[in-house]
Amino acid sequence: MGQRRMRTVQIALAAALLLAGALLVHPSVKALGPTYVGGETHGVWDLEGSPYVVVEDAIVHDGQQLLIKPGVEVRFNANTILLVHGMITAVGTEGQGILFTSNATMKDPGDWHGITISIFSSENLFEFTKIEYATHGLRITEESSAVVRHSEISNNSLSGVTLGTSFASIKDSLITKNNVGIMADTSELELIRSAISFHPDFGLALSLSSALVESTDIVDNHNGIMAVGSEIFLFNSTIQSVMTSIWLSDVSFVTTIDSFFAIADVVFDGFPSTLTVQWTLKVRVLDTYLAGVPGAAVTVEATLVNEMTLHTGGEGWTETLIVRELVMTNMETVVYNPYFVNATKEVHESDMDVFVNEPKVVTLKFSADFVDPEAYAGLDMAVNEDENVFFDASGSVDDDPDFLTTGEFFWTFYDFDGHHMEAGVTVSHVFQTPGTYSVKLRTEDSFGNWDVDYLEVSVEDITDPTAVLSVPREAKIRETVVLDASASTDNDPDFSDTGNFTWTIGVGDEDFILYGATVEYRFERAGIHTVQLDVSDASGNAAREMSEVKVMGEPDEFPYVPLAVLALFGIAFAGVANTEAGKFWFLKFLILPLYSKLSKKDVLDHFIRGQIYGYLVVHPGDNYTTIKNNLDLTNGTLTYHLDVLEREGFIKSQLRGTRRFYYPKGTKMPDNGTGFPAIKDDIIARVEETPGITIRDLAALIGVSRQLTNYHLRALILEGYVQVERKGMKTRCYPVEKGPAT
Numbered sequence: 001m002g003q004r005r006m007r008t009v010q011i012a013l014a015a016a017l018l019l020a021g022a023l024l025v026h027p028s029v030k031a032l033g034p035t036y037v038g039g040e041t042h043g044v045w046d047l048e049g050s051p052y053v054v055v056e057d058a059i060v061h062d063g064q065q066l067l068i069k070p071g072v073e074v075r076f077n078a079n080t081i082l083l084v085h086g087m088i089t090a091v092g093t094e095g096q097g098i099l100f101t102s103n104a105t106m107k108d109p110g111d112w113h114g115i116t117i118s119i120f121s122s123e124n125l126f127e128f129t130k131i132e133y134a135t136h137g138l139r140i141t142e143e144s145s146a147v148v149r150h151s152e153i154s155n156n157s158l159s160g161v162t163l164g165t166s167f168a169s170i171k172d173s174l175i176t177k178n179n180v181g182i183m184a185d186t187s188e189l190e191l192i193r194s195a196i197s198f199h200p201d202f203g204l205a206l207s208l209s210s211a212l213v214e215s216t217d218i219v220d221n222h223n224g225i226m227a228v229g230s231e232i233f234l235f236n237s238t239i240q241s242v243m244t245s246i247w248l249s250d251v252s253f254v255t256t257i258d259s260f261f262a263i264a265d266v267v268f269d270g271f272p273s274t275l276t277v278q279w280t281l282k283v284r285v286l287d288t289y290l291a292g293v294p295g296a297a298v299t300v301e302a303t304l305v306n307e308m309t310l311h312t313g314g315e316g317w318t319e320t321l322i323v324r325e326l327v328m329t330n331m332e333t334v335v336y337n338p339y340f341v342n343a344t345k346e347v348h349e350s351d352m353d354v355f356v357n358e359p360k361v362v363t364l365k366f367s368a369d370f371v372d373p374e375a376y377a378g379l380d381m382a383v384n385e386d387e388n389v390f391f392d393a394s395g396s397v398d399d400d401p402d403f404l405t406t407g408e409f410f411w412t413f414y415d416f417d418g419h420h421m422e423a424g425v426t427v428s429h430v431f432q433t434p435g436t437y438s439v440k441l442r443t444e445d446s447f448g449n450w451d452v453d454y455l456e457v458s459v460e461d462i463t464d465p466t467a468v469l470s471v472p473r474e475a476k477i478r479e480t481v482v483l484d485a486s487a488s489t490d491n492d493p494d495f496s497d498t499g500n501f502t503w504t505i506g507v508g509d510e511d512f513i514l515y516g517a518t519v520e521y522r523f524e525r526a527g528i529h530t531v532q533l534d535v536s537d538a539s540g541n542a543a544r545e546m547s548e549v550k551v552m553g554e555p556d557e558f559p560y561v562p563l564a565v566l567a568l569f570g571i572a573f574a575g576v577a578n579t580e581a582g583k584f585w586f587l588k589f590l591i592l593p594l595y596s597k598l599s600k601k602d603v604l605d606h607f608i609r610g611q612i613y614g615y616l617v618v619h620p621g622d623n624y625t626t627i628k629n630n631l632d633l634t635n636g637t638l639t640y641h642l643d644v645l646e647r648e649g650f651i652k653s654q655l656r657g658t659r660r661f662y663y664p665k666g667t668k669m670p671d672n673g674t675g676f677p678a679i680k681d682d683i684i685a686r687v688e689e690t691p692g693i694t695i696r697d698l699a700a701l702i703g704v705s706r707q708l709t710n711y712h713l714r715a716l717i718l719e720g721y722v723q724v725e726r727k728g729m730k731t732r733c734y735p736v737e738k739g740p741a742t
Contacts, residue, residue: 053071110133133156164186184207209230214234219238226402279359287368295312337355345366379455400445408444438454465492471547471549477523479522504532505531555688
């Protein structure tokens with residue numbers, strides 16, 4: 001054993017001795033004792049009665065219990081014993097231990113006969129106790145059992161602990177300065193995190209028994225372990241003795257794992273016994289930059305050992321293997337070294353020969369990099385349109401310390417008009433169109449490992465729209481005119497859908513406000529009227545344009561109708577006014593003959609007829625009521641001019657149910673039974689074919705303006721055939737699966 005190992009053992013043993021002494025310090029509490037005990041014994045021994053003096057053999061009978069409280073001292077007169085057939089619980093605390101000792105003034109080993117537990121006694125517990133100066137400190141026999149924790153058993157003439165056909169668990173304790181540390185015959189022993197030291201005979205002597213010894217030092221004894229017909233397993237323990245380390249006799253088996261002792265001091269006596277020496281072996285696989293490599297296949301083999309295959313985990317470690325160094329009997333010693341350890345991943349390989357004679361960690365290194373970099377594109381950002389924006393990938397990391405110079409960095413900018421790519425740790429890009437766009441960074445190291453990261457760029461619109469208004473320079477009083485701002489433009493591609501159009505019409509001291517890209521207004525006064533158009537986009541950028549309209553003349557007078565005739569026709573109208581068709585025929589045949597005779601001028605020269613005809617060109621298939629409401633005409637005026645236009649062949653109509661629908665000349669009237677004009681059917685069909693289509697694309701497919709598409713979409717939305725959703729800067733159309741709302 002090396003000097004460093006010996007020094008470690010000595011320090012550990014000294015620490016154990018100091019700990020055991022510290023556990024037995026008594027508090028400065030004045031006791032009422034001594035209390036003299038003997039014979040039948042049970043109940044509670046507490047600090048007030050301490051010390052308890054055993055003047056004759058004390059017996060805890062079967063079915064009885066003796067409970068000893070922290071800080072109690074029990075002194076035994078010469079040749080007395082504490083015999084437990086029932087149960088004993090002696091539990092001290094750290095700093096208030098329980099002491100079992102001789103009552104002699106000058107104490108010597110063997111003054112009293114110790115504590116004996118027998119006759120199937122179980123659940124006995126000694127914690128933070130000290131047993132000293134007896135013959136056998138603690139003896140457990142006749143299939144009884146006990147647990148000893150944080151205790152010291154010392155200075156006993158024969159043994160510290162004696163087991164006979166019994167079981168004992170000893171943990172975190174010190175067995176020292178007895179003749180034999182622990183003796184066991186036909187018993188089972190568990191010895192964990194303890195120390196057995198300074199015994200003139202054996203530290204541990206087993207006959208026909210089994211023992212688990214873990215993290216325990218059996219040191220500074222004359223002999224270490226004697227095994228006669230026994231089986232011992234030692235893990236992470238140390239044996240260091242003056243003479244023999246391990247004595248094996250009568251077919252014993254000792255197996256060690258990560259335990260240190262002198263092989264030369266192992267003695268075989270009598271019938272063949274076996275000593276198997278084993279060590280733990282762990283393998284770690286690293287890449288060229290010393291990062292753990294997961295998923296590598298590791299094989300371990302030796303001349304006398306079949307190949308074992310493991311795989312590395314997340315940090316490049318394998319599971320722990322237990323491998324043999326040697327197997328020794330009184331006939332021969334078989335050595336298993338060296339071991340061959342090999343690691344492979346993909347086309348890469350690393351290996352070495354290993355001599356295992358201690359707990360071993362083997363490190364294999366590949367001349368390759370298997371670790372992906374971590375791409376970092378930066379934080380999401382908000383920028384202005386047409387601004388040169390810089391992007392920096394220097395926050396990306398890799399186990400290659402020169403990654404920023406040896407790696408590759410690819411940026412992809414998903415802009416309005418497609419995607420663009422740039423390469424470099426730092427790049428710049430100009431976003432010309434408002435919106436929210438993704439930016440992807442792909443990093444790749446010199447070994448081809450890669451990673452991606454994304455950020456979002458919100459591009460703010462800072463460009464004012466251009467307001468373009470179209471209004472007539474002159475108009476007649478009470479004439480309805482069209483105010484058109486549809487030629488206004490903006491850099492927002494969805495401006496026609498998202499823009500705001502506000503009209504302010506100055507009439508004397510009053511202002512009239514209208515909204516929409518195209519509106520209609522009827523001037524009720526003659527004079528010069530100011531028309532102001534305010535246009536703003538979705539980001540609040542605004543523009544203004546102004547114009548004037550000269551309103552002249554008097555309105556066309558409606559033919560005079562005597563009140564009596566109106567009253568008569570009102571009575572008649574009441575019977576048929578509940579239907580659109582009734583209104584039409586009533587006005588056509590009863591009211592229109594009262595109008596002044598139509599002049600022979602060109603039919604469309606009349607402003608209202610031209611307005612009606614132009615409306616139907618833009619909105620083919622609208623019904624009578626819709627036309628009247630949108631053009632703000634009276635029943636008589638609308639019926640009269642519709643009749644003229646239809647009679648002269650400019651328009652045609654179709655009656656479906658109680659409604660009449662009008663179409664300009666040359667327009668095919670629907671025969672599909674839906675009651676919709678062809679453009680509405682076309683819109684429904686296109687939306688069902690391409691759910692999510694934008695208004696711009698829908699208008700392009702149908703072949704009409706976006707304004708007309710918007711007009712019919714609004715009707716279809718109200719009728720429950722189409723729904724729209726705003727996504728980003730675009731408005732998208734979707735079919736309503738259940739049909740129109742009812």
